[in-house]
Each structure stands twice: as structure tokens, then as C-alpha cells.
Amino acid sequence: MPTAAFDLLGTFFSTEPLRQRLCALGAPDHALELWWAESLRDALALTGAGATRPLEDVLAATLPRILAELGRPAQDPSRVELVLKGLRVLNPADGAADAAARLSASGWTLIGLTRGSEAHARALTERAGLRKQFAALIAADHLGTRHADPYALARQHAGGETWLVTTHAWDAIAARRAGLRTAWISRRERHWPATYPEPDLQVPDLAACVQVLERRGATLGAMHA
Incomplete structure (x- = not known):
């Protein structure tokens, strides 16, 4: 079999619905790809160092840095949380x-x-x-x-x-x-x-x-x- x-x-x-949530924070359209790529890089680095963490934890830790890189720092934490909540309601x-x-x-x-x-x-x-x-x-x-x-x-x-x-x-x-x-x-x-x-x-x-x-x-x- x-x-x-x-x-x-x-x-x-x-993960496309997350793009809309990022854009609602004023981030550009490509923010999703940047967030995902940097988070995967960090997650793989942690695994290589023997300190594996679930990707959703790394995504949460990386998001403030991504927003700062894109010129959108100091966001209201509740608005940032709306993006992270999107991870829990992804559709097929x-x-x-x-x-x-x-x-x-x-x-x-x-x-x-x-x-x-x-x-x-x-x-x-x-x-x-x-x-x-x-x-x-x-x-x-x-x-x-x-x-x-x-x-x-x-x-x-x-x-x-x-x-x-x-x-x-x-x-x-x-x-x-x-x-x-x-x-x-x-x-x-x-x-x-x-x-x-x-x-x-x-x-x-x-x-x-x-x-x-x-x-x-x-x-x-x-x-x-």
C-alpha cells in the first residue's frame, strides 16, 4: 500500500488568508513570504542546534521583527494577535x-x-x-x-x-x-x-x-x- x-x-x-491579516497592519503584499521564509530559517536553525520549537512558536516570535523590517514596528499587540490567530483557522x-x-x-x-x-x-x-x-x-x-x-x-x-x-x-x-x-x-x-x-x-x-x-x-x- x-x-x-x-x-x-x-x-x-x-496560508493565503494570513496575507490579508498582514496587509491590515499596513505590511506590503510580500510580507507573508518574508515572514514565512525567515521563520522557517529560524526554526531549522533551532532544530540544528538541538532546540526544536514548533513553527507556530517561531512565527509568533518572528512577526514583530518582520514588521519592524518592513517599517511597521510598535504595532498594537491585539492587532498582531489577530494575525497569529489566523494560524489556527487555516482552511484546506x-x-x-x-x-x-x-x-x-x-x-x-x-x-x-x-x-x-x-x-x-x-x-x-x-x-x-x-x-x-x-x-x-x-x-x-x-x-x-x-x-x-x-x-x-x-x-x-x-x-x-x-x-x-x-x-x-x-x-x-x-x-x-x-x-x-x-x-x-x-x-x-x-x-x-x-x-x-x-x-x-x-x-x-x-x-x-x-x-x-x-x-x-x-x-x-x-x-x-
Whole structure:
């Protein structure tokens, strides 16, 4: 039985609504990308130093710095909190719920993978009515204070061929090194970095990804029939 490990934040759940909340603070349109990139950098640095923290904690700590960098410092704390509250009410991205339903019906095992906390991942999937679709949620909590490999943990929960589905090129290359096959959805980053080995699959959206994975699942099933 093949496994699809979905990156949750930014791939399965859309972060676009956070852009509107940032713009309400007077931040420019690109503030979301800057906030996310600097927070991921800081989160990965903490993990490398043996001090893993859930991504939502790092996002909260990074936001005041981002606003200051963009010339919007000294914001009312209650208004900043409105942005952070948005993390708790993210909705599935276009096609995400359908992707989960179709792959589950096709015999795929689904795993949710996140740099955030397990509680945050569980809350988002339960709010969307999709928690039961995922066999496991692998989160920053599971990394502990050591530099554990989240992709290796995903493989431990997986059955058969395992794919990472993500919109982040850096995520895909790390998963590939851990032995996962990779499906990169180009809707966010648009361009694959020339310094990275090509992913196994490049598609524009989740709908196209599911079509390919359904065919792959059928092929694997026929091989083992």
C-alpha cells in the first residue's frame, strides 16, 4: 500500500488568508513570504542546534521583527494577535479535501507532516473534518531536542512506496535524500531551483498530483497482485 505524506502548512492548508491579516497592519503584499521564509530559517536553525520549537512558536516570535523590517514596528499587540490567530483557522487549500478523499479511496495511506506542533496539526485537520483521513500526524513534537529527521519518521509510519507532496522545493530535496519520492506542486514557488536535483513529479496543483498518484497506485497494485 503506497503512502502520501502531505506537508500541511502551505500545501494541504493554505496560508493565503494570513496575507490579508498582514496587509491590515499596513505590511506590503510580500510580507507573508518574508515572514514565512525567515521563520522557517529560524526554526531549522533551532532544530540544528538541538532546540526544536514548533513553527507556530517561531512565527509568533518572528512577526514583530518582520514588521519592524518592513517599517511597521510598535504595532498594537491585539492587532498582531489577530494575525497569529489566523494560524489556527487555516482552511484546506483548493483541491486538498478532494485529494485526501480520492487517495484514501484508492488505497493510499495518508500522513500529515508539519514543522508545527501535533496539537496544531490535529486542530486544523479536525476543524476541516479530515482528521480520520490521516493515519498519522508527524510534527515538531516528535523531533524532540535532537536533530531527528522528520522524513525518516514518516517512512517509519508508511507502508510501501512513500511520496512527499509539497509546495516547498527545500522540503522536496530533503525528503528525497531520506529516500522518499517527491511530488512538487509549483503553485507557490513557480520555478524549481537549478541547484536541486529534479523531483520525481512536478505539477501545477493538487488535482494534477492526485491524478498521477492514482495511476501510480494502480500500477503498484497490479505489480503486487
